[in-house]
Amino acid sequence: MVVTNQFGAVIVAAGRGTRMGTKESKQYLTLAGQPIIIHTLQTFAKLAFISEMVVVVGEHDVARLQQMVSDYQIDKVTAVIAGGTERQHSVWQGIQHMKSEWILVHDGVRPLVTPEAIATCCAAAEQNDGAAVLAVPVKDTIKQVNEQGVIIATPDRKSLWAIQTPQAFQRTILYAAHEQAQKEQFVGTDDAMIVERMGTKVVVAEGEYTNIKITTPDDLPFAELLLQTRQQRQEGEKLV
Numbered sequence: 214m215v216v217t218n219q220f221g222a223v224i225v226a227a228g229r230g231t232r233m234g235t236k237e238s239k240q241y242l243t244l245a246g247q248p249i250i251i252h253t254l255q256t257f258a259k260l261a262f263i264s265e266m267v268v269v270v271g272e273h274d275v276a277r278l279q280q281m282v283s284d285y286q287i288d289k290v291t292a293v294i295a296g297g298t299e300r301q302h303s304v305w306q307g308i309q310h311m312k313s314e315w316i317l318v319h320d321g322v323r324p325l326v327t328p329e330a331i332a333t334c335c336a337a338a339e340q341n342d343g344a345a346v347l348a349v350p351v352k353d354t355i356k357q358v359n360e361q362g363v364i365i366a367t368p369d370r371k372s373l374w375a376i377q378t379p380q381a382f383q384r385t386i387l388y389a390a391h392e393q394a395q396k397e398q399f400v401g402t403d404d405a406m407i408v409e410r411m412g413t414k415v416v417v418a419e420g421e422y423t424n425i426k427i428t429t430p431d432d433l434p435f436a437e438l439l440l441q442t443r444q445q446r447q448e449g450e451k452l453v
C-alpha cells in the first residue's frame with residue numbers, strides 16, 4: 214500500500230480504563246514485557262510516513278509519559294499533553310498541537326495494530342477525499358434490543374462493520390468537524406462520527422480482526438497470545 218503524504222499521529226491515552234478495573238490505568242499495564250502504550254508508540258514511530266506524534270495522557274501522567282518516551286527512545290514524539298473528560302476532548306487537544314496536513318487518530322490501547330493496516334488506512338484517506346477509518350466486517354448477527362430486552366430489529370449484517378482506529382483525515386476536515394462539535398457540545402464515540410455529521414464522506418478501509426482495543430481483563434491474555442504468535446511467525450520467517 215503506497216502512502217504519498219507525511220502523516221502526524223495523535224495517540225490518545227488519557228482514559229481511566231474503568232472497564233479494566235485495575236488501579237493502574239490500562240495503557241500502562243505490561244504486555245509482553247513492556248507497557249501497552251509503548252507497543253503502540255513503537256509501531257507508529259518506525260513508519261517512514263509518520264513525521265510527528267502527539268501523545269495525549271491524563272494530566273498527572275504527562276511527566277511520566279515523557280520519561281517513558283525518553284527511556285524507550287521513541288523518536289518523533291513532538292508533544293505529550295493532557296487530555297480531556299471524554300475521548301473526543303482528548304483528540305481535540307491533540308489536533309491543536311499538530312502541524313501535519315494529514316492526521317491519524319489512534320487509541321493508545323490498540324497496541325496490536327500493524328504497519329500494514331496503518332498504511333492501508335492512510336492510503337484509503339488519500340484516495341477518497343481525505344477521510345478513512347479502519348474497520349472489519351462484523352462476524353456475528355447483531356440485534357437492536359429495547360430497554361425490556363426485546364429484540365426490535367436485525368440489521369442486515371452485510372452493511373455492518375466494527376470500527377477501529379487509526380482513523381485518517383486531512384487536517385482541514387478533522388479540525389473543522391471537531392471545532393463544530395466543541396461549539397455544539399456534541400460528543401461522539403469516534404472521530405468518523407464527528408466528521409460524518411458535517412455531511413462529509415468517510416470510507417472504511419478493511420483492517421485486521423487482531424487490532425483489538427484492550428478494554429476488559431479478558432483482552433490481556435488474548436493480546437499476549439496474539440503477540441507471541443506474531444513473534445514466533447517472524448522468527449520462523451527469519452530462519453527460512
Ligand SMILES: Nc1ccn([C@@H]2O[C@H](COP(=O)(O)OP(=O)(O)OP(=O)(O)O)[C@@H](O)[C@H]2O)c(=O)n1
Nearest residue numbers: 225226227228229230231232298299300303321
Ligand atoms: N477522556 C479520555 C477517554 C479515553 N481516552 C482514550 O481513548 C482510547 C479508547 O478509549 P477506551 O478504551 O474506552 O478507554 P477508557 O476510557 O480508558 O476506558 P473505559 O471506558 O473503560 O473507562 C483509549 O486509548 C483511552 O486512553 C482518552 O484519551 N481520553
Ligand SMILES: C[C@](O)(CO)[C@H](O)COP(=O)(O)O
Nearest residue numbers: 300320376377378402403426
Ligand atoms: C474509537 C473506537 O476505538 C472505535 O472502536 C472506540 O469507539 C473508542 O472506544 P470508547 O469506549 O468509545 O472510548
